[in-house]
Amino acid sequence: MFERRVNPDRVVTPELARYLTELSRDIGRQIGVLIDRRGHVFDVFVGDARGIEIAEMGRYRAGRTRFRGLRFVHTHLRDEPLNTDDLMDLALLRFDLIGAIEVASQGLPGKIYLAHLLPRDYQEKLYEVMEPMSFHDLDINFSEFIESLEEEHARALTAEDVSEKEKRAILVGVTTGSLDRARDSMEELVSLADSSGVKVMDTIVQKRHTIDNKYVVGQGKIKELFIRSLQVGANLIVFDGELNGSQMRSISDATELEVIDRTQLILDIFAQRARTREGKIQVELAQMRYSLPRLVLKDDFLSRITGGIGARGPGETKLEIYRRRIKERITHLEKDIRTIVKGRDERRKAREKTGVPVLSIIGYTNAGKSTLLNSLTDSSVFVENRLFATLDPTTRRLRFPREREVIITDTVGFIRDIPGDLLKAFRATLEELREADLLIHLVDGTSPQREEQMEAVNDILSELALDNISQLLVFNKMDLMPDEEQEQLRLRYPGSVTISALRKDTLTRLTEVLERELWKEEE
Numbered sequence: 112m113f114e115r116r117v118n119p120d121r122v123v124t125p126e127l128a129r130y131l132t133e134l135s136r137d138i139g140r141q142i143g144v145l146i147d148r149r150g151h152v153f154d155v156f157v158g159d160a161r162g163i164e165i166a167e168m169g170r171y172r173a174g175r176t177r178f179r180g181l182r183f184v185h186t187h188l189r190d191e192p193l194n195t196d197d198l199m200d201l202a203l204l205r206f207d208l209i210g211a212i213e214v215a216s217q218g219l220p221g222k223i224y225l226a227h228l229l230p231r232d233y234q235e236k237l238y239e240v241m242e243p244m245s246f247h248d249l250d251i252n253f254s255e256f257i258e259s260l261e262e263e264h265a266r267a268l269t270a271e272d273v274s275e276k277e278k279r280a281i282l283v284g285v286t287t288g289s290l291d292r293a294r295d296s297m298e299e300l301v302s303l304a305d306s307s308g309v310k311v312m313d314t315i316v317q318k319r320h321t322i323d324n325k326y327v328v329g330q331g332k333i334k335e336l337f338i339r340s341l342q343v344g345a346n347l348i349v350f351d352g353e354l355n356g357s358q359m360r361s362i363s364d365a366t367e368l369e370v371i372d373r374t375q376l377i378l379d380i381f382a383q384r385a386r387t388r389e390g391k392i393q394v395e396l397a398q399m400r401y402s403l404p405r406l407v408l409k410d411d412f413l414s415r416i417t418g419g420i421g422a423r424g425p426g427e428t429k430l431e432i433y434r435r436r437i438k439e440r441i442t443h444l445e446k447d448i449r450t451i452v453k454g455r456d457e458r459r460k461a462r463e464k465t466g467v468p469v470l471s472i473i474g475y476t477n478a479g480k481s482t483l484l485n486s487l488t489d490s491s492v493f494v495e496n497r498l499f500a501t502l503d504p505t506t507r508r509l510r511f512p513r514e515r516e517v518i519i520t521d522t523v524g525f526i527r528d529i530p531g532d533l534l535k536a537f538r539a540t541l542e543e544l545r546e547a548d549l550l551i552h553l554v555d556g557t558s559p560q561r562e563e564q565m566e567a568v569n570d571i572l573s574e575l576a577l578d579n580i581s582q583l584l585v586f587n588k589m590d591l592m593p594d595e596e597q598e599q600l601r602l603r604y605p606g607s608v609t610i611s612a613l614r615k616d617t618l619t620r621l622t623e624v625l626e627r628e629l630w631k632e633e634e
Contacts, residue, residue, distance in 0.1 A: 119150035135186040136218035143185030220246040230264035284351035312343040356405035374530040396444040400532040474553035475564035476524025483612040527567040556586035
């Protein structure tokens, strides 16, 4: 047997190398050892003729910003360089160094192939593969070598000075259908991430025959995802779709990253933008409903027992306590929502007595609804070129000629595949659309996805049973559209209006149509 402690200044001692290559030749399998920086042989692995699988990866996983403190040296039965699996292990497990020793004739050490990690400032390069050499020519003082590497790594981290509070994400889309639709959806996810204050480091779209039940993208791709996160310094993965609790945990365990999905990203935006008490209650309710079925904790969280001495049962686990508390909070929030709905109904009834018509501006998020409200009513509702810049509904009065007046409301923007929990929570707000005499369906005329966005808005109206209310289709941003395209829209959608919400001089035609529609019985 070889000694359990070797010279720490050597990558691997000649005695240990020869023992490994002779034994590897005799059994026809690759053999590997993990050696720590004090020279202790930490663990031994035996593979087959083609490779070695390092089991229990979590046991050896290091922090994302430091080296592991272990080097992995193993044999190759033929003269072959480090393969993809070797380099993947180096990056995934953050080994100081990985080496492969050729089993030459008579089981003696032949060539040695080495690769080591690089500091963080090497332009997305994670490791360096060294030129192969004869094992007997290997002359590296490993202790000095790794010390200098780590010093350089520490300097790079200090210079980088990246706050862990800053969210830096890789966005991932997986589809079994159209790649073009998946890419369109990914563009929207990028905008959502920007609205949430998340810095997008990379985007990945994958087409699969079936969605992987555990990792969504599959086991091989999840490793590539981890490598990419190291290259670009990401600390978050956002999936363009809904994940269940088991998938979130599996992906997070495999990548050591925070994992969220599209729904959580939208909920986060709403949580940031909610200003009124009503808006905050609705967002929290949506978050609670979403999190309840996805509440998955590590096994060590489940060990706490609350039963007293002599109790027959084990009592509640921590997971059960969390679930109970969330359910209690949901009940409390639903009660608050009912109170809000009651108050709104009373205000609506009072408004109906005045006989003033009601206009509601609806549309896809970022279509320009708040800008239009400001231009029509000379208001100063907050406007920003981001998705869901406006969350809480705003109501103003709009005066027409002949002393005619309407109430006009700007609603929260719609979005494709809106989270069901969010739609339920905001149903009370959207129900106010039911009292509208006319809906102004505002569309970003310059959007390449305008047809899909119009369809998404109409689908939500249908789901809320609001599709029986008259609509006026209005295409915004005409200042960015050629005249021919505007004419094509008017021909394709008879009765529609094209405007620029930023230019009041383009709104004359809109106000004329609105007045005619609202008081057509009097004309």
